[in-house]
Amino acid sequence: MIHKSDSDTTVRRFDLSQQFTAMQRISVVLSRATEASKTLQEVLSVLHNDAFMQHGMICLYDSQQEILSIEALQQTEDQTLPGSTQIRYRPGEGLVGTVLAQGQSLVLPRVADDQRFLDRLSLYDYDLPFIAVPLMGPHSRPIGVLAAQPMARQEERLPACTRFLETVANLIAQTIRLMILPTSAAQAPQQSPRIERPRACTPSRGFGLENMVGKSPAMRQIMDIIRQVSRWDTTVLVRGESGTGERAHRQRHPP
Structure with a gap:
């Protein structure tokens, strides 16, 4: 919810009701998914508008080239980064690379306090928290990272925000597996099993x-x-x- 104090300062409270609203809208976006990049961008917009998490970023891992690239990035009109899709991370490099390598969520009350923060995008507020969670694929292996920055520095709300972002990451990972990852096995024609008659049951010639x-x-x-x-x-x-x-x-x- 958004409230205004007497000093006209906007206070954003990501309470349980707001979490439910944001999750419902994200589920609607994913249920209507037709194009991966557009769908992921819409999810980040919901995170910004309804969950009060700015500069959401979704990175996907290319196991062949062993790089983590930005698939979607939430930007405002005043903060546009044209070459964002060209930015790469190695496993273990920076905050998102660390999340990919460890397969665990990373929560920072203040992003500037961590030396692993590379700030290649020049978007994030140094004084605000930062949350990054893995996108888990088959066999419990990370296939990417979802990251975002809460708009308010409320450390007591970070655990709830992290759980919310982890739930969103699970939904995104499922959509990615269905839309982006290879589906040749699922598309292969299924052959009916051939049932062979046991030799002992095969009648011999001239015998009936x-x-x-x-x-x-x-x-x-x-x-x-x-x-x-x-x-x-x-x-x-x-x-x-x-x-x-x-x-x-x-x-x-x-x-």
Whole structure:
């Protein structure tokens, strides 16, 4: 929320209600994502306007070249840096490089107090805090860094701001994995598994049901007995496996 004191000084309080509003708007932006760079830029705008975190920056790591480059940067009209996308960081270099190498969030109550701060962008206020969190990819490996500077020096709010930024980073990382990282495995056509019949179940040539039912010596003996008693009108009890009587009846009285 934004309040004005008697001296007309703007006081920005990033309370729970404001966090919820900012998170809701960020989720809407990511759910409608069609172009990666534009989407990330819109997320940084929400951080600036609703979360009171200025100069948000999203860096992505190129594992082949082993460099961390700026993918999106929130700038005002008065503070425009044309060559920002050409700035590079090595793993372990500067604040964002350190976050990438360690895979852990970095929180500074005052950014100028850390000697690792390189200030290559010449945007950040030396007297304000600085928060940088990793964008985690597959196998818990960082694929980039999200950084921003709270507009007010309220150290008691830094833990809450850091947790909020870590949640945003998780959402951004998921979007990046879906839109930017290779998806050839997901796009590969899925082949139906071929089910092969076991050799033991494959019937041999010249062998079928006709060779199994009614051709055995026991069945022939039964048929001979039936032929003998069929001359008279009498009841005959046929004993055997299930289906023996039906088979004998069909052979004796074909349809």
